[in-house]
Amino acid sequence: MPEQLNNVALVGATGNIGRKVLAALLEQNQHSITAITRATSKALFPPAVTVHRGDLKDPAFLRSSLAGQDILVSLVAHDALEDEAQFLEVAKQAGVKVFVPSDFGNPLSDQRFTGAIPSMKRKLEIALRAREAGIIMINVVTSFWIDLMLENDLLEYKFAQRQATLYTDSLAANVSTTNQVALAIARLLALPYSTICKHFEEESDLHISSFLVSQPDIFGMVLKATRTREQDWTIFRQRSEDLLSKGEAGILIDQNDVQAMVDLSLGLTYKYGGPGPVGKHNALLRLPREDLEVVIKQAVQVAESRH
Ligand SMILES: NC(=O)c1ccc[n+]([C@@H]2O[C@H](COP(=O)([O-])OP(=O)(O)OC[C@H]3O[C@@H](n4cnc5c(N)ncnc54)[C@H](OP(=O)(O)O)[C@@H]3O)[C@@H](O)[C@H]2O)c1
Secondary structure, eight states: OOSSOOEEEEESTTSHHHHHHHHHHHHHTOSEEEEEEETTOOOOOOTTSEEEEEOTTOHHHHHHHHTTOSEEEEOOOGGGGGGHHHHHHHHHHHTOOEEEOSOOSSOSSOHHHHTTOHHHHHHHHHHHHHHHHTOEEOEEEOOEEHHHHHHTTOSSEETTTTEEEEETTOOOEEEEOHHHHHHHHHHHHTSOHHHHHHHHSSOOEEEOOSEEEOHHHHHHHHHHHHTOOGGGSEEEEEOHHHHHHHHHHHHHHOTTOHHHHHHHHHHHHHHHOBOSSTTTTTTTTTOOOOOHHHHHHHHHHHHHHTO
């Protein structure tokens, strides 16, 4: 088995995180990169990238796209997560050695997450199938992408209305930046195959972190970035159980409801903290330290420019 895995296929390389992962891999310049993209996608790719356009639900298309690939990284949107079971089946036939699934965030090793969140339940089944097939599946545990979530008003702060919901019992939560997530994935893929096997043959979760931070600390930085005081905001105070119940009710109505999934993930994280072991693999991937105040200031600027 060669020590370095050279051929990487990316599905969803045109998305929020996909664009950044592709840029980080190109910058690292250690892999031959193939992008597998939907026929309807109008995205353009740099000349260094081999592009396969087609139907992600078509096994024959996937088979021809994955021939000769060592690694498959799925960066697909929430709506396409159900296709990942088929990605794994075809990857198995194609001899892919490492599979990194999408839906970055929560750990597979924590039953509180896999038991409550349908996409995590499905991912756990895929992880078991990958193990049976001898494919190393690595679940990148990032928790919340603080920049993207703030920019899109997906956390507890509504910038236009100056409204915030604070969870009075919340424990410190892990958050990552999209730049850190992309760098982590690029560096992971460049590790020698023996190192990948050593760390992830038995345990699928890879834990990275930009910051472990409490909600009051984030809100303090939001106030600073918006040059406002608490009295300028309408503040709702709730408990993490309230958020969990809201998420559970949403999932009962629609298993694929993204907001319900966010509520559940955030509710579980605030209730139990972490999820741990936070940042366990930062050193393995030589991830740099970042500045949370700068990250929040930039994200708030983006969010405010959208209103
Ligand atoms: N931890 C967090 O805080 C956090 C935050 C946001 C997202 N996420 C997760 O990370 C993953 C990627 O998120 P993202 O925001 O980067 O995704 P995105 O930008 O919405 O979509 C990524 C790509 O998925 C591909 N795709 C394939 N089938 C699709 C379909 N049916 N509908 C829409 N796009 C489809 C598209 O690529 P082509 O057009 O090239 O085919 C698209 O560019 C998701 O699974 C999401 O759940 C996690």
